[in-house]
Structure formats: C-alpha cells, structure tokens
Amino acid sequence: MPTNPRIAHLALRAGLAFAFLYPPISALSDxxxxxxYFPHFILALPVSPLILLQAFGGLEVAIALWLxxxxxxxxPATIAALMLLGIVALNLSQFDVLFRDLSIAxxxxxxxxxxxxxxxxxxxx
Numbered sequence: 244m245p246t247n248p249r250i251a252h253l254a255l256r257a258g259l260a261f262a263f264l265y266p267p268i269s270a271l272s273d274x275x276x277x278x279x280y281f282p283h284f285i286l287a288l289p290v291s292p293l294i295l296l297q298a299f300g301g302l303e304v305a306i307a308l309w310l311x312x313x314x315x316x317x318x319p320a321t322i323a324a325l326m327l328l329g330i331v332a333l334n335l336s337q338f339d340v341l342f343r344d345l346s347i348a349x350x351x352x353x354x355x356x357x358x359x360x361x362x363x364x365x366x367x368x
Contacts, residue, residue: 252357255350256310259323262347263307267300282333310354317355324351 270277278292281299286292306326309319327348331341 252313252354255354255357256313256316259320259347259350259354260307260310262350263303263310263323267303270296270300280330280334280337316357320351320354324348324355327351 266277274293274296277296278286281292281295285295288295306319306323310316310323327344331338331344331348334341
C-alpha cells in the first residue's frame with residue numbers, strides 16, 4: 244500500500260490537535276476535575292482558578308487550531324511539546340494518568356522534526 248506523507252502529516256496534526264481540544268471542551272462541563280493539574284504555585288496567584296483554567300483552555304484551543312492549519316507547524320508543535328512535558332514534570336505524582344502525555348509530546352516532536360517540503364530529499368537508487 245503506497246503511503247502519502249501529506250496524509251501522515253495531517254494525521255499527526257489532527258491527533259495532536261485533538262489532545263489540545265479535548266481538555267478545554269471537557270472543562271466547560273467539569274472545571275474542577277481539570278484544576279487539579281495546575282501546580283500549587285499557579286493556583287496561589289491572585290487570580291481566580293477558573294479564570295486561569297479558561298485562559299489555559301484558550302491557549303490550548305489556539306494551539307490546536309494552529310496545528311490544524313499547518314501554517315509554520317514547527318512553532319505550535321514546539322509549544323505543544325513543551326507544554327506537555329511541563330504538565331508531566333509539574334505533576335509527577337499523577338504520572339499514572341499523565342504518562343500518555345509523553346507519547347503525545349513525541350507526536351509534537353515528530354512534527355517539529357518533519358522534513359520541510361522545500362528541503363532536499365535523498366533519492367534511493
């Protein structure tokens with residue numbers, strides 16, 4: 244079966260975007276379950292935790308839409324990878340749930356490292 248790199252790239256972008264769209268959508272119906280992933284030093288800020296959650300959700304939606312657009316993909320993919328790694332690093336006590344974020348961060352890294360369409364490709368003989 245022949246492979247199409249454009250479809251593979253789209254599948255990676257869509258999968259990563261889904262991982263960034265689900266939490267803010269879910270937080271609309273159950274915000275308290277998502278507040279537990281904020282580190283204590285963030286919750287100690289003089290801002291309502293729900294405002295922080297909404298702001299973070301807005302950032303997640305923006306990253307997801309940027310990933311779906313495909314425009315300058317390395318930038319949102321880098322931001323996504325760093326966010327996911329930060330979430331895991333700041334919540335190691337919840338690693339039994341967050342271990343999947345490392346796999347999702349690997350998807351983001353694959354997009355960062357994906358060859359540019361203008362990059363020269365090596366030809367097989």
